[in-house]
Amino acid sequence: xxxxxxxxxxxSKISEINLENLGFGRVFSDHMFVxxxxxxxxxxxxxxPVHNFSVHPANMTFHYGQAIFEGLKGSKNGAGxxxxxxxxxxxxxxxxxxxxMCMPEFPExxxxxxxxxxxxxxxxxxxxFEGSAMYFRPFMIATDEYLGVMPSNTYKMVIIASxxxxxxxxxxxxxxxxxxxRAAIGGTGEAKCAGNYAGSLYPSKLAKAxxxxxxxxxxxxxxxxxxxxxxxxxxxxxxxxVLVTPLADGGILKxxxxxxxxxxxxxxxxxxxxxxxxxxxxxxEYEKGNLVEVFGAGTAAVVxxxxxxxxxxxxxxxxxxxxxxSKSIKxxxxxxxxxxxxxxxDFTLKVEEMAEVL
Ligand SMILES: *Cc1c(COP(=O)(O)O)cnc(C)c1O
Numbered sequence: 001x002x003x004x005x006x007x008x009x010x011x012s013k014i015s016e017i018n019l020e021n022l023g024f025g026r027v028f029s030d031h032m033f034v035x036x037x038x039x040x041x042x043x044x045x046x047x048x049p050v051h052n053f054s055v056h057p058a059n060m061t062f063h064y065g066q067a068i069f070e071g072l073k074g075s076k077n078g079a080g081x082x083x084x085x086x087x088x089x090x091x092x093x094x095x096x097x098x099x100x101m102c103m104p105e106f107p108e109x110x111x112x113x114x115x116x117x118x119x120x121x122x123x124x125x126x127x128x129f130e131g132s133a134m135y136f137r138p139f140m141i142a143t144d145e146y147l148g149v150m151p152s153n154t155y156k157m158v159i160i161a162s163x164x165x166x167x168x169x170x171x172x173x174x175x176x177x178x179x180x181x182r183a184a185i186g187g188t189g190e191a192k193c194a195g196n197y198a199g200s201l202y203p204s205k206l207a208k209a210x211x212x213x214x215x216x217x218x219x220x221x222x223x224x225x226x227x228x229x230x231x232x233x234x235x236x237x238x239x240x241x242v243l244v245t246p247l248a249d250g251g252i253l254k255x256x257x258x259x260x261x262x263x264x265x266x267x268x269x270x271x272x273x274x275x276x277x278x279x280x281x282x283x284x285e286y287e288k289g290n291l292v293e294v295f296g297a298g299t300a301a302v303v304x305x306x307x308x309x310x311x312x313x314x315x316x317x318x319x320x321x322x323x324x325x326s327k328s329i330k331x332x333x334x335x336x337x338x339x340x341x342x343x344x345x346d347f348t349l350k351v352e353e354m355a356e357v358l
Contacts (some may be wrong), residue, residue: 004033004114008121009049019127019257024300025135029122029161033114036143037104037155045110047117050160058145059154067194068097069139071299072256074161076126077339085337087112089256093192094138100191102151103140111138111159116351120185131166131334135300142302168299171320174229175212176279176311177203182227184220185250189227192253200312204230216279216309219251224278227251232296232304233258236282237325239290240325242271249276257297261329263345279311286316295319295326303330 002003009030017027028050061067072090075083091112115136119126126134138159142152180203183189188196200215207215216234219225223352227244228234233255236244243265248254265272285291294306303326309316335341336348 001112004045004117006047006117007049010138011049013175014124017125017163019125019132019163020228021127022127022132022163024164024167025137025162027119027163029163031118031121031124032161033118033157033159035106035110035157037157038138038153042106042110042157044105045114047114049122050164051158053120055143056145058147060142060144060146062146064142064149065193065195066101066103066142066152066155067104068094068101068140068192069137069194070094070097070192072115072136072138073299074115074126074131074136075121075133075338076120076128077350080123081176082123083124083337083339084115084119084349086256086347087115087349090138093254093256094116094140097191097193098140100188101193103142103155106140106157111157114159116349118159120351120353122161124160125163127163127165128338129166133164133337135162135164137162164300168355169296169304171305171307172199172213172229172296173211173308174214174216174306175207175210176218176226177207178218178223178312179203180206180215181220181223181225182215182217183251187220187251189251190248190253196253200230207219208347212310216311218279219350224280226277226279226282228253229296229304230254231300232298234294234296234306235261235326236277236291237293237295238285239292240271241269242273243325244273244275245279256296257302257333260295260333260345260347264329264332267345280310282309283311283316284316289317291316292322293325294297295323302333303327 032050033047070090073085091108098105140157143154144152214230217227262272296304305323
């Protein structure tokens with residue numbers, strides 16, 4: 001028996017939307033999931049028509065930033081069955097983020113049930129053209145009205161869903177910043193918290209003003225070890241089928257796309273290494289001609305190719321003709337995700353019927 005109460009919308013907005021022409025994260029489906037934490041427990045699990053919240057100006061999220069989020073994709077296979085991609089991984093990560101930010105963990109089974117119900121209820125909103133998806137955004141915020149610095153006693157957990165177009169990420173020019181940092185080990189870099197993004201906006205703006213697309217973040221102590229890019233983890237393909245991605249040592253966000261790629265490429269026989277990788281090593285391997293291809297990996301774009309990396313006086317440029325691995329990985333993940341091919345990795349979860357979730 002479900003503990004989630006459903007209030008279906010009486011005015012679906014689906015006829016107002018052109019599902020062939022979507023951006024990313026601007027259009028929202030009919031329903032959202034909401035739950036409240038008070039008196040020491042999560043309660044009042046419900047799915048309702050999407051609506052605004054009314055909040056007091058002293059709401060603690062505004063002041064001290066207890067806010068975390070997730071992002072995952074849902075699709076529909078050829079038979080119209082909704083599919084979620086590795087939802088259990090997002091649920092676990094959400095709770096790791098909650099733990100770090102002193103927020104209450106959310107029951108894993110209820111979050112999974114909520115995602116299944118939402119994708120089923122709003123399945124007509126799932127776009128089906130190549131590369132498109134329903135992007136789910138679970139998030140949790142503090143709701144106490146209080147100006148003292150301490151963890152809030154009350155919280156809201158919400159999941160909204162945004163049908164999104166093929167997120168075509170053009171190849172990016174990266175600036176390896178040797179001054180600004182995203183995350184220090186011991187800080188909040190491994191939590192998917194709102195504040196990490198707020199802090200990255202200004203350095204990113206400076207990099208954009210210099211003509212770069214995004215920052216390649218380096219570690220906070222030595223300004224030397226490669227961490228990640230904006231909303232993506234990063235992979236370096238060296239000659240000899242060696243694929244290196246920075247070690248998840250507490251300074252990077254452990255992406256689920258990163259994990260999927262590690263899994264798939266090990267399965268394909270690549271030597272996948274999670275380790276410290278310095279920008280000097282990247283440059284010297286590039287100069288020796290050993291660095292073949294560099295790409296970012298994250299849920300939104302799946303894979304984004306890197307066209308160049310600039311670090312101090314060095315400019316590394318990559319030849320599009322060599323970008324074969326990233327293209328095939330992107331295709332493979334998109335095909336798995338949308339049920340176009342069999343899933344030997346057990347990454348996908350089909351939501352066959354509402355009865356299953358009720
Ligand atoms: C979400 C995120 C990623 C990518 O994680 P996925 O689970 O693959 O979407 C990478 N870096 C940062 C900073 C992120 O917030």
